[in-house]
Amino acid sequence: MKIPKELKYAKTHEWIKVEKEIGTAGITDYAQEQLTDVVFVELPQIGKVVSKGEAVAVVESVKSVSDIYAPASGEMVEVNKALENKPGLINEEPYGKGWIFKIKIKNPKELDSLLSAEEYEKSIKEGEK
Amino acid sequence: MKTPLFEIHKRLGAKIIEFGPWLMPLYYTSIIDEHNTVRNKVGLFDVSHMGEFSIRGKDALAFIQRLITNDTSHLSNNQALYTPMCNNNGTIIDDLLVYKFSDEYFMLVVNATNIEKDYRWIEGVARRFDKDISLKNISDETSLLALQGPKAKEALQKLTNLDLSQTKHYWFKEGKIEGIQAIVSRTGYTGEDGFEIYIRPECASKIWNRLLEIGKEEEIKPVGLGARDTLRLECAMLLYGNDMDETKTPLETNIAWTVKFNKKDFIGKEALLRQKAEGIKQRLIGLELLERGIPRHNYLILKDKEKIGTVTSGSFSPTLKKGIGLGYVKTDFAKEGTEIQIQRREKLAKARIAKIPFYRRK
Numbered sequence: 001m002k003i004p005k006e007l008k009y010a011k012t013h014e015w016i017k018v019e020k021e022i023g024t025a026g027i028t029d030y031a032q033e034q035l036t037d038v039v040f041v042e043l044p045q046i047g048k049v050v051s052k053g054e055a056v057a058v059v060e061s062v063k064s065v066s067d068i069y070a071p072a073s074g075e076m077v078e079v080n081k082a083l084e085n086k087p088g089l090i091n092e093e094p095y096g097k098g099w100i101f102k103i104k105i106k107n108p109k110e111l112d113s114l115l116s117a118e119e120y121e122k123s124i125k126e127g128e129k
Numbered sequence: 130m131k132t133p134l135f136e137i138h139k140r141l142g143a144k145i146i147e148f149g150p151w152l153m154p155l156y157y158t159s160i161i162d163e164h165n166t167v168r169n170k171v172g173l174f175d176v177s178h179m180g181e182f183s184i185r186g187k188d189a190l191a192f193i194q195r196l197i198t199n200d201t202s203h204l205s206n207n208q209a210l211y212t213p214m215c216n217n218n219g220t221i222i223d224d225l226l227v228y229k230f231s232d233e234y235f236m237l238v239v240n241a242t243n244i245e246k247d248y249r250w251i252e253g254v255a256r257r258f259d260k261d262i263s264l265k266n267i268s269d270e271t272s273l274l275a276l277q278g279p280k281a282k283e284a285l286q287k288l289t290n291l292d293l294s295q296t297k298h299y300w301f302k303e304g305k306i307e308g309i310q311a312i313v314s315r316t317g318y319t320g321e322d323g324f325e326i327y328i329r330p331e332c333a334s335k336i337w338n339r340l341l342e343i344g345k346e347e348e349i350k351p352v353g354l355g356a357r358d359t360l361r362l363e364c365a366m367l368l369y370g371n372d373m374d375e376t377k378t379p380l381e382t383n384i385a386w387t388v389k390f391n392k393k394d395f396i397g398k399e400a401l402l403r404q405k406a407e408g409i410k411q412r413l414i415g416l417e418l419l420e421r422g423i424p425r426h427n428y429l430i431l432k433d434k435e436k437i438g439t440v441t442s443g444s445f446s447p448t449l450k451k452g453i454g455l456g457y458v459k460t461d462f463a464k465e466g467t468e469i470q471i472q473r474r475e476k477l478a479k480a481r482i483a484k485i486p487f488y489r490r491k
Contacts, residue, residue: 033144036355037161039445040421060423062160062445063355065473091159 002029004095008071008111009120015095016071016103018111025071026099027059027090030124035061038090043079044101050076052110057100059090068100072110078102132177133272133333141351149242151178153354160355164447167319167360171278172352173340176325177333180244181271182237182251186262190232195396196254197227198379200389204229209299209314212387214247215397219378219404223247224369226316228301236267236312240369244268254396272333276340277323277360279490280347285324287343288336289313293324307339318357320364321490359444365415365455365485371426372413372441372455380404381457382413383485411438412463415485416454418471422478424454429472430480437462440471448488452478455485 007015013031016023032038042058050056050070057068079101083089090098105111115123130150138145143154154175156163166172184192193201199212210227223243228236239247248266255264276285286293291304291313301314312327328336341349358368365383367373372382379388380401388401416424424443429436443454454471462469467482 036144036156037159037445039161040423042421060445062359062447063155065423065425 001033002095003117003121005117007095007117008114009117010069010071010114011120011123012069014069014071016111016114018105018108021105021108022077023072023074023103023105023111024099025101025103026094027068028120029094031066032091032094032098035059035066036063037061038087041083041087041090041100043081043083044076046076046079048076050074050103059087070103071114072103072105072107074103074106076101077104130178132175133330134175134177134337137334137337138175138351143351143353146354148178148354151241153178154351156353156355157351160353160359161447163350163352163356164359166348166350167278167321167352167356168448169279170348170350171276171280171284171323171344172319172350172356173337173344174275174277174352174357175273175333175337176275176357177272177330178241179273180239180241180247180266180268181273181327182239182248183265183267184235184237184251184262185233185265186260187233188258188260189235189262192255192258192260192262193227193235194392195258195394196251197225198389198395198397198401199227199387200392201227201229201235202392206231207301209301209316211299211384213373213379213384214250215379215401216250216375217397217400218375219380219397219400220375221369221373221377221379222250222375224367224373224384228312228314238273242370270329272328272330274326274328274333274337274340275317275319275323276326277317277319277352278321280344280349281321281323284340284344284347284349285313285326288339296324306336309336311336318366319360320366320486320488321360358442359447362442362444362453362455363446363448363486363488365487367413367455368442377457378404380409381411409460411457412460413441414438414456414458414463415483415487416440416456416469416471416480417449417483417487418452419468419479419481421452422471422473423452424456424471424478424480425473428454430456430458431470431472431477432462432467437469446487452480453483453487458482
């Protein structure tokens, strides 16, 4: 299971990578493995203003359906259209081509409450007990 | 609990899940990939968690006839039969396979999560029946592998002298695979041709590994419970605990054909006759989504905003590439083609009552 060091994580299994004021987000390798093959993705609406923790996307896999929560507050500026035809990208490259949305971060301080790679790994292990 | 193959599954990189008390492989590479392997080539499943009981004795045949709704009186030796087992209310305790070795010796194959419940029930029936039979739970001394797919016969034939082309659908043979004593039946839960292989647990890993090796030519792959579920759903084969339980009778489902009223006496007969006379109020139906989305267990089924039923199984169909499901609706709405909606939280998706099975092998 991959948990890249340079990313920030939410307990609800989203990752975010922040460059300047834009955060790119998706779901973690652990999450995609739990979900099984992703077959549909409901992407957020561009321009939508969301709060941290708000359900913004839906990922449907063969076995289950899962809400994806915004790891930070802000405005949706881009979504990964490629997922509409190739939802399996989330399984293949959860941290790369399987990204889900980009968000313009409203309050960078909010990111401090997200987990580091080590903390996220620990939270998964605790969740599995 | 673990099957004898647990360590092998882990080594193969399986994603392990809890299935009742069992730790089982959900998938090795991907559910869709494994599903397609079984539809097009051949897949190998470990289903050793299933339960097996032996029933022996002079009155074994009469006892089985009383226990189940289907009719074993016309079965030959070495023939198997699918049947529900009902309680006095006519509702389903479990669905199982009956293997007939002789009039005095049968094997029942039951669902893993129902082993204890079924055993207690059958034991109770045996006590009241008060005839010459002996019941034994042989689950711990039996492992079960399923080899399923259009290439299953070719692959398995390389390991056995049994003439598999002479083994018809729902018949079985006893013989050797790789020198190991086995029961080989032409049965399965995938809708494809295939075999189920019963062996001693200590031989399971040897046969498993040999099959994966010898099947390379046929592009065999190990397959987990994830694809087992999507494969059976496309064929509208029922899953106990989802699509049927002790609140449903066989007459409400697509296995009403397994209730043989012309049989003299069986548990649940009176209740089922009564239900038949009064009319069936709800029916099992297949449904397909007409837009993007996937029905899931417990989603509501609506017609013109009124609740008419509930989804009991649902998934993405890798073969049809859309959301499909099974569920129960009030009989008035059970007609094929009826437009319905599926509700998840506040969201509605357009769907339609579909013909089942969704998939039938050519």
